[in-house]
Amino acid sequence: xxxxxxxxxxxxxxxxxxxxxxxxxxxxxxxxxxxxxxxxxxxxxxxxxxxxxxxxxxxxxxxxxxxxxxxxxxxxxxxxxxxxxxxxxxxxxxxxxxxxxxxxxxxxxxxxxxxxxxxxxxxxxxxxxxxxxxxxxxxxxxxxxxxxxxxxxxxxxxxxxxxxxxxxxxxxxxxxxxxxxxxxxxxxxxxxxxxxxxxxxxxxxxxxxxxxxxxxxxxxxxxxxxxxxxxxxxxxxxxxxxxxxxxxxxxxxxxxxxxxxxxxxxxxxxxxxxxxxxxxxxxxxxxxxxxxxxxxxxxxxxxxxxxxxxxxxxxxxxxxxxxxxxxxxxxxxxxxxxxxxxxxxxxxxxxxxxxxxxxxxxxxxxxxxxxxxxxxxxxxxxxxxxxxxxxxxxxxxxxxxxxxxxxxx
Numbered sequence: 001x002x003x004x005x006x007x008x009x010x011x012x013x014x015x016x017x018x019x020x021x022x023x024x025x026x027x028x029x030x031x032x033x034x035x036x037x038x039x040x041x042x043x044x045x046x047x048x049x050x051x052x053x054x055x056x057x058x059x060x061x062x063x064x065x066x067x068x069x070x071x072x073x074x075x076x077x078x079x080x081x082x083x084x085x086x087x088x089x090x091x092x093x094x095x096x097x098x099x100x101x102x103x104x105x106x107x108x109x110x111x112x113x114x115x116x117x118x119x120x121x122x123x124x125x126x127x128x129x130x131x132x133x134x135x136x137x138x139x140x141x142x143x144x145x146x147x148x149x150x151x152x153x154x155x156x157x158x159x160x161x162x163x164x165x166x167x168x169x170x171x172x173x174x175x176x177x178x179x180x181x182x183x184x185x186x187x188x189x190x191x192x193x194x195x196x197x198x199x200x201x202x203x204x205x206x207x208x209x210x211x212x213x214x215x216x217x218x219x220x221x222x223x224x225x226x227x228x229x230x231x232x233x234x235x236x237x238x239x240x241x242x243x244x245x246x247x248x249x250x251x252x253x254x255x256x257x258x259x260x261x262x263x264x265x266x267x268x269x270x271x272x273x274x275x276x277x278x279x280x281x282x283x284x285x286x287x288x289x290x291x292x293x294x295x296x297x298x299x300x301x302x303x304x305x306x307x308x309x310x311x312x313x314x315x316x317x318x319x320x321x322x323x324x325x326x327x328x329x330x331x332x333x334x335x336x337x338x339x340x341x342x343x344x345x346x347x348x349x350x351x352x353x354x355x356x357x358x359x360x361x362x363x364x365x366x367x368x369x370x371x372x373x374x375x376x377x378x379x380x381x382x383x384x385x386x387x388x389x390x391x392x393x394x395x396x397x398x399x400x401x402x403x404x405x406x407x408x409x
Contacts, residue, residue, distance in 0.1 A: 007382070008065070009190070009374025010058065010076040010179070012170065014043045014213030014236060015329065017057045019065035020363065020371040021073065022356060022379070030379055031358035032372070034069025036061040045213035045232055046082030046187075048169040051176065058177040075180040077374040080127065080170055081187040081216055084163035087228045089132070090115045093154045103136065103145045103153055111155040120161060127167070128160040128186055132224040143223070158225045160186050182378060187211075188218035188228055190373035193380070195327050195351030195366075196220065205322035207351065208307055208340070209369065210330025212236045217307055219316050227314045231306045235330045238299045245295040246276050246287070256292065257333070263300040264335035265293040293335075300336060304343040311344075323347035331366040 007030070011018040021034035038060035042053030062073050092115030096107055116129045134145040135154035145153060167184065174181050191209050192201070201220040209216040212235045219227040242261070243253035260274045272289035311317050323346045326337060331350050340348040353363050353372035363372055 006071060006073075007375045007378040008073050008076045009079070009371045009378065010062070010174065011079045011187070011190075011368075011371040011374060012043065012054065012058065012173070013040055013079075013211055013370075014046055014234065016040050016212070016367075017061040018368060018371040019058075019061040019073070019076070020368070020375055021065050021069040021071060022358070022375040024379065025357075028383070030356045030375060032356050032360070032363055032375075033358055034065040034067075034071070035359060035362045035368075035371075036064030036066070036068065038064070040212075042173075043213065045234075046211065046230070047084060047166050048173055051169060051173050054173040055176045058173060058179070062177065062179065073179065075182045076174065077182050077190075077378040078170065078174055078184050079187040079190050079370045079374055080162060080167065080184040081211070081214060081230060082162075082166055083214060083230050083232045084166045085127075085160065085186065085228070085230045086124070086162075087158060087160045088118065089156065089226070090118050090159055091154060091156050092117070093152065096151055096153055101149050101151050103148050103150060105146055107153055108134075108146055108155075111153045112157060115155045115157040116159055118159065123164055124161045125164050125167060126159060127162050127184060128158070128189065130158040130160070130189075130225045132156045132158055132226065133222070141222070158228070160189075160228060183381070185374055185377050186228065187370050188216040189225065190377050191216070191327055191351075191369040192218055192220065192225075192373065193376040194353040194355060194369045194373035195325055198223065200322040200325070203321040204316060204319045205325055206307075206311055206320055207325050207327065208304075209328040210234055210303065210326065210336075211328045215303055215307060215328075215330070217310055219311060219314055219320070221316050221319055226316055227311075229310045231303065231310065233299075233303050233306065235328075235333075237303075238296055238330070238333075241295050241299050242292065246292070247279065248276055249279060252277050257296065260289055260292055261296050262289070262293045262334040263296055263339045265290055265297055267335045267338065268293045296333070297335075297339065300330075300333070300339055301343060303330075304340050308344055320346060323349065325349050325351040327351035327366040327369040329367040 005024045009020045017038045019036040022030045042050035094111045134142040136150035202223045204221040207218045215231040217229045239254045268290045273286045337348045
């Protein structure tokens, strides 16, 4: 496989690291040819807290993906998330510069630059500038203004920022693992490429990605990103509740949650029981499965309630005609979709990765949505012959950290 035909997504999560290798075939489609996973160590709530452990986790996942694909991985698109992520919407205005008042690519770049010229604290940096729509002489709803005539051009954009140190530590970990970062990509933006259809994004939809350490939210309307946010609760919080409630080690609690957990007590038969392993040689014991569900349901309801509160902060809570799409490892929990429907009071579907061929069976689960989305994002960047970068950060970490060009969406 030629290097230019290979795209690699690296999802560095709180509970697992996933590397996905895809190749572009003769028809221009993506085929997954390698998948590698490793337990994640060194992260807390999506943020690197131990660089060396993170490096080791990355190397294990990448080595497994390289072995399966039979290639050497050099460059990756990296997912970025965590509670340090913040986003705002901004508007920029310019006068069209051409003598005939025809809008050019230069005008489009200028108006986006004007929109991103907002005050950002020195400890934060821009990750994405995502155009939502353009307005030409008060005519709104324009997606592609180039070639149109007008004297006044406005742009509404969604700006995503992150803490400088958090972004640097993630990039540093990838670099120390012997890899080059093609671009860091916000995790819910990446996941949306894998699980949301253009129709859903046009109608209005909220993507809820329940990870191990945090839950990512992205709201789409009329084909554009309108809001993104990170909720600092995820699957690990559910597991911690189970470990405390059943007085069992964390690893056993995780296994019990995955095998027998249900987010809705009403979905569990009253007569069902499960076996809880004892600690330090103590005898195992049985409990009703509903008791386990009684521990899980309140935490999952809290996560969904916080997400819904965040959605209601936007102007799009009543415009989500396509409802909610759940993805991430937390979406695998039995009863999660039904509980979410009760909390959100709208249709809820589980989002599975789509848009790629090849090793479908290896990635056909919500937990691979971000990894698959990263390779789809990279493919879109390459196919449009655009390279999206992030701006220079204090300290000069890595020479490629330069000024941001418009984000892809």
